Amino acid sequence: MSRYLSSRFASLEEYVPGEQPQDLHYIKLNTNESPYPPAPGVVKAVTQNEIDRLRLYSDPDCRALREALAAQYGVSSANIICGNGSDEMLSFLFIAFCDAQTGVSYPDISYGFYSVFADINRIAAQEVPLRGDLSICADDYCGLDRTIVIANPNAPTGLCLSAADIERIVQSNPNNVVVIDEAYVDFGGESVAPLTKKYDNLLVVQTFSKSRSLAGGRLGYAIGSEGLIADLNKIRNSTNPYNVDSLTKAVGLASLEEQDYYDNNCKKIVATREYAAQELQKLGFEMPESKTNFLFARHPKLAGKQLYLDLKARGILVRHFDMPRILDYNRITIGTPEQMETLLKTLREMI
Numbered sequence: 146m147s148r149y150l151s152s153r154f155a156s157l158e159e160y161v162p163g164e165q166p167q168d169l170h171y172i173k174l175n176t177n178e179s180p181y182p183p184a185p186g187v188v189k190a191v192t193q194n195e196i197d198r199l200r201l202y203s204d205p206d207c208r209a210l211r212e213a214l215a216a217q218y219g220v221s222s223a224n225i226i227c228g229n230g231s232d233e234m235l236s237f238l239f240i241a242f243c244d245a246q247t248g249v250s251y252p253d254i255s256y257g258f259y260s261v262f263a264d265i266n267r268i269a270a271q272e273v274p275l276r277g278d279l280s281i282c283a284d285d286y287c288g289l290d291r292t293i294v295i296a297n298p299n300a301p302t303g304l305c306l307s308a309a310d311i312e313r314i315v316q317s318n319p320n321n322v323v324v325i326d327e328a329y330v331d332f333g334g335e336s337v338a339p340l341t342k343k344y345d346n347l348l349v350v351q352t353f354s355k356s357r358s359l360a361g362g363r364l365g366y367a368i369g370s371e372g373l374i375a376d377l378n379k380i381r382n383s384t385n386p387y388n389v390d391s392l393t394k395a396v397g398l399a400s401l402e403e404q405d406y407y408d409n410n411c412k413k414i415v416a417t418r419e420y421a422a423q424e425l426q427k428l429g430f431e432m433p434e435s436k437t438n439f440l441f442a443r444h445p446k447l448a449g450k451q452l453y454l455d456l457k458a459r460g461i462l463v464r465h466f467d468m469p470r471i472l473d474y475n476r477i478t479i480g481t482p483e484q485m486e487t488l489l490k491t492l493r494e495m496i
């Protein structure tokens with residue numbers, strides 16, 4: 146820190162992303178990326194014409210992509226905003242919908258960025274503890290009268306709330322925005338995107354990073370009532386109107402045309418997850434039921450941090466969180482069947 150940094154940020158705790166080693170030497174099961182490449186047709190989107198067009202600013206309204214997404218969800222393009230990853234959507238909505246009067250609530254164990262966005266915007270956050278089994282209890286969020294942010298399915302637990310539970314939360318907080326972060330919904334969750342047509346206080350955030358194999362492209366979006374989307378656009382236009390670059394737009398649009406390929410990848414990942422969960426249980430691991438592309442596992446005889454280090458020494462990266470309630474756990478991204486076999490073989494040797 147230099148002496149020039151504003152004192153406002155002296156105590157800010159930054160978000161720490163999972164390790165991204167650049168040597169590709171690890172089996173990388175630590176940041177929930179897809180083990181499969183983007184659809185074969187996507188490469189055709191990166192044409193000479195698109196490269197030539199890089200001299201121009203990208204479309205600030207992101208029209209083509211928003212229209213394609215709107216068609217997919219059966220909403221109007223005025224109900225969609227695109228961003229530089231869903232992280233940017235989250236950043237915008239903390240700015241737009243929280244302040245000194247309107248605080249924010251999210252689960253005490255969830256996506257680590259929520260507390261950073263609350264912190265940097267100086268928003269009073271009230272963390273709602275997960276239940277003993279690491280589940281979110283919908284009743285805890287009813288009538289809170291604060292902005293609510295819930296990842297569903299939740300990370301890093303992998304557990305999922307039903308659409309009916311979410312609807313109850315939305316109904317009971319009519320004067321507040323309820324944000325549902327559906328980064329992992331394609332792996333077995335139930336999307337509440339259709340409910341955005343019924344409730345003007347519901348905002349659904351989604352990403353191309355996980356099920357659509359585009360983490361490096363940085364593309365996310367939010368779906369909500371025209372009013373909420375206009376509010377987010379106000380923040381976007383006041384910070385970074387060209388927030389999605391034109392190559393990413395082209396690639397994102399092309400991937401929407403290959404839905405079958407991504408649906409099939411999700412099926413493969415779910416099948417690999419169920420197999421890996423079963424094999425890990427045979428080794429004595431315990432884990433909540435995952436509806437995501439990761440497992441959150443602990444072993445009664447192995448300390449979480451040490452297991453992470455031992456796996457890393459053997460060339461396998463998983464994610465360990467140094468947080469009191471979940472110290473025993475590691476989050477293991479579902480890789481290819483071959484990668485999971487290597488993980489299981491390594492664990493069998495270790496145990």
Ligand SMILES: *Cc1c(COP(=O)(O)O)cnc(C)c1O
Nearest residue numbers: 230231232256296328352354365
């Ligand atoms: C991965 C993840 C995101 C971030 O996604 P990007 O679109 O890559 O910024 C958001 N929320 C949750 C819960 C995630 O796990």
